[in-house]
Amino acid sequence: MRICASNPWFASLPALERRRLLAAARPLRCARGEMLFRYGDAVDMRSDSQGGFYVLLHGVLKASTLNVEGREAIFVVLQPGNWFGELSVLDGTPRTHDVTAMEDSHLLNVPPTAFAGLMQRPTFARAITMLLAGRVRALYGLVQASTLHSTQGRIAYRLGRLAHGDATQAQASQRSVTVSQEALSMMLGITRQTLSRELHALADAGLLRLRYGRIDILQPEHPLFGEST
Secondary structure (H helix, E strand, C coil), X not given: CCCHHHCHHHHCCCHHHHHHHHHCCEEEEXXXXXXXXXXXXXXXXXXXXXXXXXXXXXXXXXXXXXXXXXXXXXXXXXXXXXXXXXHHXXXXXXXXXXXXXXXXXXXXXXXXXXXXXXXXCHHHHHHHHHHHHHHHHHHHHHHHHHHHCCHHHHHHHHHHHHHCCCCCCCXXXXXXXXXXXXXXXXXXXXXXXXXXXXXHHHHHCCCEEEECCEEEECCCCCHHHCCCC
């Protein structure tokens, strides 16, 4: 309950809905490098054991896809407290991306049949619509950034999202983002060389401090990081 409550969506649920949701969940482990599910995986809507709605309790996951040349694009980084996987258990369609453990991870899984039962409760159903609305809003933000911002602006905006927990988008932002330049370049669809050049430009401007496996945001209130949007 404590870990899940770190997520604003779960924290907004009435206490009864939180208890019902967790009571329906089953524990699950995913080793580093293991795929939780793949793009195109079918979801058995009659299942009472697997393939449903998930929450990450410990570890880090990535939601990504590969193009025909095998190049990976990372959509989002999932951190403890994040709930995900609702789309396929809502409409019964195959998974739209891969989810892979970036380190050993512990999760809870709410099976499709249990999820369907929870959706019969108006309060929970409304909460799921709010979760989806947040996903759409975040998607619009990323599309706007990729369309209207410079490469440097796109990098700063993505770092701003990561500072808020990426998929979580918590109100409070962290001053330090733990992310490798390789992973960040895959999130943005740019080369490592381009990313390195622009990160150093942002560091020279006093907006960032670059550290091994970590980036400190020195001026989180700057519009480039999305705080004004």
